[in-house]
Amino acid sequence: MVRSECKSMAERFLWALEQKGISQRELARRLDTNPVFLSKLGTGKSKKTRMVVDIALELDVTPEWLEYGIENNRTHIELSCEEMRSANQTFLSKVAEKLNTSSLSINEIHEKTQIPIETVYHIKSGQHNLSLVEALLLCDLFNSPIYEMIKAEPQANRIPLIGGRDIIDNVVAAKRMMEVEFDSDSQHLIGICNDGSFTGHYLNQGNVVIIDPEIKSFNIKNGDSCLFLSDDKIDIGLKNAGEVRSLNYFTHVYDLSKVQIIGKVAFLELNPISSDTSSLLKEERDRLIKTIQKIIPDGTLIPQLS
Numbered sequence: 001m002v003r004s005e006c007k008s009m010a011e012r013f014l015w016a017l018e019q020k021g022i023s024q025r026e027l028a029r030r031l032d033t034n035p036v037f038l039s040k041l042g043t044g045k046s047k048k049t050r051m052v053v054d055i056a057l058e059l060d061v062t063p064e065w066l067e068y069g070i071e072n073n074r075t076h077i078e079l080s081c082e083e084m085r086s087a088n089q090t091f092l093s094k095v096a097e098k099l100n101t102s103s104l105s106i107n108e109i110h111e112k113t114q115i116p117i118e119t120v121y122h123i124k125s126g127q128h129n130l131s132l133v134e135a136l137l138l139c140d141l142f143n144s145p146i147y148e149m150i151k152a153e154p155q156a157n158r159i160p161l162i163g164g165r166d167i168i169d170n171v172v173a174a175k176r177m178m179e180v181e182f183d184s185d186s187q188h189l190i191g192i193c194n195d196g197s198f199t200g201h202y203l204n205q206g207n208v209v210i211i212d213p214e215i216k217s218f219n220i221k222n223g224d225s226c227l228f229l230s231d232d233k234i235d236i237g238l239k240n241a242g243e244v245r246s247l248n249y250f251t252h253v254y255d256l257s258k259v260q261i262i263g264k265v266a267f268l269e270l271n272p273i274s275s276d277t278s279s280l281l282k283e284e285r286d287r288l289i290k291t292i293q294k295i296i297p298d299g300t301l302i303p304q305l306s
């Protein structure tokens with residue numbers, strides 16, 4: 001059976017088990033649960049479980065797909081010609097750096113890889129279009145995975161980092177910034193730290209969920225994960241037609257009109273590397289405050305930033 005043909009939770013559970021290559025008994029051991037319970041799940045005798053998140057994470061699938069068959073809305077993006085050239089140039093520059101800093105001579109590199117000596121000279125100068133075979137030979141030589149060699153060096157950016165309690169208390173507290181590795185077009189994102197204000201165990205206290213505050217109730221798509229506020233607690237949920245289902249408690253379903261959508265979830269479980277904002281210029285702090293006001297439109301400005 002292929003993934004798209006799985007119609008029930010039992011079928012999705014058995015499919016994920018097969019893909020993972022483990023038995024129900026082994027899964028029960030890893031989850032420290034009764035194998036009989038998993039057997040009932042696989043036969044369809046048990047259709048609901050509070051362990052769906054733990055099971056899904058262990059089987060490398062999403063909880064929403066395992067229980068409801070809801071696929072995420074991420075699409076595979078093919079590399080453009082420009083991106084492929086960029087990846088090739090990144091690889092060449094990293095190879096050239098390794099060759100130039102290596103203690104190996106040109107002849108030794110030739111002997112170990114069988115790449116012609118003249119070609120090695122051109123590679124060291126960054127003036128050679130590598131073939132796939134040459135790339136793999138050089139990766140083996142330097143014991144470096146090819147994906148690490150084509151990955152461009154990340155550029156650190158800083159985004160606002162605020163506590164969940166500030167959202168609940170309706171306070172614009174632009175006290176900290178967070179170092180992240182996003183593209184420049186993602187700088188409008190905001191980090192929300194779990195300072196004890198989150199419900200459930202989906203995000204540990206002290207960790208961060210990064211959201212897109214531009215996406216609210218009116219423009220969030222079905223299947224998107226979102227951060228929302230209900231009963232003075234912040235929760236992570238899955239948006240369906242007219243409702244939000246908690247990812248912490250799958251039996252908790254909220255009317256979309258009764259909760260406050262804080263934003264669409266972009267990244268989860270990041271450990272914050274933060275710095276204070278006291279050194280920012282007034283213009284930078286004003287811009288920071290405006291960014292946070294996208295999720296707390298009527299927030300109270302704290303005195304330190306006035």
